[in-house]
Amino acid sequence: MTDQTVPVQADSSNTQNKPEIAPVTPPRKLQPLRRLVPFILKYPVRLSLTVLFLLISAVSSLSIPAVLGGAIDEGFIEQNLENVGRYGWLIVGIAAIMALASGARFYFISVIGERVLADLRQAVFVHLLRLDARYFDTNRVGELTSRLNGDVAVIRNAVGSSFSLALRSVVTIIGALIMMFLTSPVLTLAVVIAAPALLLPLIAYSRRLRGMSRRTQDALADLSAMATEMLGATRTVKSFTQENTQAAIYDARSEDSYRAEVRRLGARSVLVGMVIFLGTSAVVFLVWWGARAVFAGTVTAGQLTQFLVYALMASGALTNVSEVLGILQTVAGATERLTEILDTEANIKDPVNPVPLPVPALGTVAFENVDFGYQTSGFERVLTDLSFTVDLGETVALVGPSGSGKSTTLALLQRFYDVGAGVIRVDGIDIRDVRLEELRQRFAYVEQEPTIFAGTIADNIRFGKPEASQAEVEAAAKAALVHDFVVELPLGYDAIVGERGVMLSGGQKQRLAIARAILKNAPILLLDEATSALDAQSEQLVQIALEHLMRGRTTLVIAHRLATIRDADKILVLDGGRIIDQGTHDQLVAKGGRYAELAKLQFRLDNIPAV
Numbered sequence: 202m203t204d205q206t207v208p209v210q211a212d213s214s215n216t217q218n219k220p221e222i223a224p225v226t227p228p229r230k231l232q233p234l235r236r237l238v239p240f241i242l243k244y245p246v247r248l249s250l251t252v253l254f255l256l257i258s259a260v261s262s263l264s265i266p267a268v269l270g271g272a273i274d275e276g277f278i279e280q281n282l283e284n285v286g287r288y289g290w291l292i293v294g295i296a297a298i299m300a301l302a303s304g305a306r307f308y309f310i311s312v313i314g315e316r317v318l319a320d321l322r323q324a325v326f327v328h329l330l331r332l333d334a335r336y337f338d339t340n341r342v343g344e345l346t347s348r349l350n351g352d353v354a355v356i357r358n359a360v361g362s363s364f365s366l367a368l369r370s371v372v373t374i375i376g377a378l379i380m381m382f383l384t385s386p387v388l389t390l391a392v393v394i395a396a397p398a399l400l401l402p403l404i405a406y407s408r409r410l411r412g413m414s415r416r417t418q419d420a421l422a423d424l425s426a427m428a429t430e431m432l433g434a435t436r437t438v439k440s441f442t443q444e445n446t447q448a449a450i451y452d453a454r455s456e457d458s459y460r461a462e463v464r465r466l467g468a469r470s471v472l473v474g475m476v477i478f479l480g481t482s483a484v485v486f487l488v489w490w491g492a493r494a495v496f497a498g499t500v501t502a503g504q505l506t507q508f509l510v511y512a513l514m515a516s517g518a519l520t521n522v523s524e525v526l527g528i529l530q531t532v533a534g535a536t537e538r539l540t541e542i543l544d545t546e547a548n549i550k551d552p553v554n555p556v557p558l559p560v561p562a563l564g565t566v567a568f569e570n571v572d573f574g575y576q577t578s579g580f581e582r583v584l585t586d587l588s589f590t591v592d593l594g595e596t597v598a599l600v601g602p603s604g605s606g607k608s609t610t611l612a613l614l615q616r617f618y619d620v621g622a623g624v625i626r627v628d629g630i631d632i633r634d635v636r637l638e639e640l641r642q643r644f645a646y647v648e649q650e651p652t653i654f655a656g657t658i659a660d661n662i663r664f665g666k667p668e669a670s671q672a673e674v675e676a677a678a679k680a681a682l683v684h685d686f687v688v689e690l691p692l693g694y695d696a697i698v699g700e701r702g703v704m705l706s707g708g709q710k711q712r713l714a715i716a717r718a719i720l721k722n723a724p725i726l727l728l729d730e731a732t733s734a735l736d737a738q739s740e741q742l743v744q745i746a747l748e749h750l751m752r753g754r755t756t757l758v759i760a761h762r763l764a765t766i767r768d769a770d771k772i773l774v775l776d777g778g779r780i781i782d783q784g785t786h787d788q789l790v791a792k793g794g795r796y797a798e799l800a801k802l803q804f805r806l807d808n809i810p811a812v
């Protein structure tokens with residue numbers, strides 16, 4: 202598929218056709234985080250240990266001010282050094298327990314965080330691999346990898362430490378409030394009444410932050426998508442001397458992302474500032490109020506100190522909560538984006554009641570009145586009333602001008618998309634009734650530009666059959682005429698071929714792909730012949746490799762090579778998504794119709810005598 206035309210909107214004033222403007226949704230709160238709960242609940246033991254150590258550290262830290270109060274009243278005020286020493290040792294003992302419990306709590310919650318992240322990352326990747334072609338037609342790969350890396354990293358940085366801090370802070374606030382109440386109900390009441398005045402502006406403000414963080418992460422994903430695309434095409438960029446233009450576009454987007462992040466940071470700083478100011482003012486007020494109570498004799502100096510320390514602990518914890526809320530907003534944004542992927546259902550799924558394909562395979566293919574259009578192009582017809590059969594061992598060639606629907610036919614046969622109307626059968630069975638894996642096991646697909654992965658030569662040949670032995674790999678490599686050049690490499694089959702096979706020549710890549718198909722040993726071969734010209738010797742090697750591959754197999758081939766076309770049992774001539782003619786090469790040339798013209802144009806066959 203080389204010409205991918207995007208339909209142009211004829212009437213841009215037609216409001217129905219205008220791209221939808223993203224609705225301004227009120228920023229939701231932390232709901233997306235709920236989606237992490239099932240991931241966390243999968244580890245009940247670690248979770249229970251975390252809660253246990255959390256409680257131990259909270260209780261011990263909350264008991265310190267009470268002991269301090271006692272030390273002041275019974276030690277300092279009474280000028281009893283022994284009591285001061287006793288209370289001192291008690292505090293040291295409690296601090297030791299608190300330190301151990303806090304360390305253990307931090308450890309367990311961080312481990313849960315890492316575990317959850319690994320699970321989430323794996324779930325998203327597996328889910329992405331299962332989504333169908335239509336999803337990838339509309340979502341950029343770079344953006345998806347950014348979600349997988351960036352969003353997961355955002356969650357990782359926050360989850361362990363922030364969740365730990367949030368939990369500890371919430372428990373501290375509750376515990377401190379209880380202790381404050383036990384120490385002085387009147388003072389506590391004053392604090393509780395004043396608290397909403399402190400909290401409301403904070404809550405309102407932190408809501409704004411969440412919308413902002415989603416926007417900065419979207420901007421980052423956009424940036425990363427562009428980088429992936431451009432770095433994957435450096436040769437094209439260089440050859441069209443587009444380095445400066447693309448760098449300028451990247452700069453502009455990067456600046457956008459920077460500005461979005463600065464705005465978010467500004468908002469967060471205001472939030473932190475508000476918390477500090479309001480919290481300190483509240484403490485000053487408390488000291489003033491408490492001093493009056495001590496002078497009036499309603500509380501002791503020790504109780505006031507105790508109360509103030511609790512109030513400080515609570516306000517410190519509140520500061521932490523506000524910080525963590527900011528971070529959790531970001532995490533919620535990232536979680537939302539990841540769960541969006543997990544919530545996307547594949548359109549192409551296994552049937553509920555699958556029908557098994559016959560064993561041994563019959564190796565037949567039938568298209569019956571197939572209509573098809575891509576959703577991304579508004580279902581505009583790409584194939585119309587397509588009907589043909591391929592019998593066991595036959596070679597059927599698809600020829601036709603660019604955009605006539607040849608690649609689409611192969612895509613439909615592998616059920617990358619579902620037909621709009623009609624039926625496609627493999628071995629007599631409607632492919633929608635067959636399990637996807639079972640169906641695709643029946644095909645060996647050699648793409649026009651074969652995908653070579655960054656691993657070793659052996660890994661690449663084994664791609665469709667990872668359990669294949671070295672001997673099987675070598676046998677396939679020999680049949681595909683790969684073996685000879687591989688043994689000359691210093692590392693042989695363990696040689697790394699580089700990303701997209703950059704260390705291999707065009708012909709070697711094609712033969713490697715053929716070796717991969719030979720090893721898969723599927724009954725039906727789908728071949729999209731390369732159009733790019735190879736030199737005569739390379740061409741001949743690929744041709745021999747292909748002959749080995751086609752031997753004894755049913756073959757459906759998008760044909761560009763003269764040899765393939767002349768030997769095909771049947772040639773289907775496609776134009777505008779319809780079969781306009783069919784027959785053998787000689788029959789079609791003799792007819793002198795569209796095929797003969799195509800043949801003249803594409804293969805310069807005008808000197809080939811008609812039969």
Ligand SMILES: Nc1ncnc2c1ncn2[C@@H]1O[C@H](COP(=O)(O)OP(=O)(O)OP(=O)(O)O)[C@@H](O)[C@H]1O
Pocket residue numbers: 202203204205206207338575577578583601602603604605606607608609610
């Ligand atoms: N993923 C897609 N989304 C939308 N339209 C598509 C998609 N793939 C192909 N098309 C459109 O479908 C039509 C048929 O394309 P197809 O790739 O099947 O043609 P082809 O005969 O294989 O062409 P070529 O020889 O250039 O590869 C073209 O108009 C193309 O623009």
